[in-house]
Amino acid sequence: MSNTLHDVPGDHVDQIPIESVAAATATGYVSQWTAPFDCYVQTVKLAFSVAITGADTETKHYNLDDNDISTELANTDFVSGTDAAAGTVSAFYAPTDPGKSLAAGDSLYLEVEKVGSTSLLFPRGNMIVRYRGR
Secondary structure, three states: OOOOHHHOOOOEEEEEEEOOEOOOOOOEEEEEEEOOOOEEEEEEEEEEOOOEEOOOOOEEEEEEEOOOOOOEEEEEEOOOOOEEOEOOOEEEEOOOOOOEEEOOOOEEEEEEEEEOOOOOOEOOEEEEEEEEEO
16 A cells, blocks of 8 residues: 555645736736645745735735635735735735645635736745645
8 A cells, every 4th residue: 555645644835836927917816726635724825036015006915715716715915014025934824723624626726916007016926835634
């Protein structure tokens, strides 16, 4: 009998690239993580290659959408005073224990929502998902 990733006890961590988004780019999905087996998602964190400075009228929001894309699980609205430092990992989604239950093949989607006509340039980065088998 062979072991699989699911058989390894404890937490697993995946880093998924986040695409850079030009200022004029319309709302859309920039990253996706797919559960490799039935699991509980314990945290999702974000890290960016360049600092982001929030603005009130011309900005972008990050939204984490559930597998069916109809439920927003978390969001960060980069309004004035909401910033992200370059290279710093920041908490984005942390459901209550034991975590968000996903079946093998279910996905989480990271959406960048454009706000305003010119918006902001958003840098590339990583979405870091910590999960455990169920």
